[in-house]
Amino acid sequence: MKKTEDFYEKVYAVVRQIPEGKVTSYGAIAKVIGAPKSARTVGYAMNNCLKNNADLPAHRVVNRNGVLTGKHHFGHVDQMQKLLEAEGHLVKDDEIQGFKKVFWDPYALY
């Protein structure tokens, strides 16, 4: 499935570009890689990256509300939040405070 691999590759490529201290959303990534309606699949790709042992700053990727929807996939439910706080973010109730301010639009690459 070259198509699928290409999809994952693009997702990983974008995630790797996320600057430290910034975050983005699954939907934004999906849009940039040419699959604006596949945000859900982006999340699936991220889940797949776990077993791929890909070294991605996945904690910088949240949903459109700035909520840490995927924190349960970081081993410990507080791991994602800790990583974000370590980068200067303020996470309250699984939600990144000032999400819009720290949001990084991957479209900036183009």
Place this chain on the structure above:
DNA sequence: CGGATGACGGGTC
């Protein structure tokens, strides 16, 4: 092959 699932998003009420 049909239905269910999920780290989502947008729209509606």
Place this chain on the structure above:
DNA sequence: AGACCCGCCATCC
């Protein structure tokens, strides 16, 4: 603001 529903797409059963 919050709950709800529907569409998307890869994968699993």
